[in-house]
Amino acid sequence: MQIPKYAQHVPRSSLVRIVCRGACQVVRYAEVSKTPWSSAGPNMDMELSARCLVCGYTADDNYNWMRL
């Protein structure tokens, strides 16, 4: 899958796809706050988040993120 321009500056290991519930309201690429990260179970790590690379919306529902 081709990485859109707005996400190309982010290392691939830090990229995920999220459903942006901010301004976008669509699936967007986002940058995770740290790697590696785990999608197992509820997010117990309060520092782990993914920021939409288009509008800046921050998601913490890591069980919904899609790895590339």
Ligand SMILES: [Zn+2]
């Ligand atoms: Zn967004």
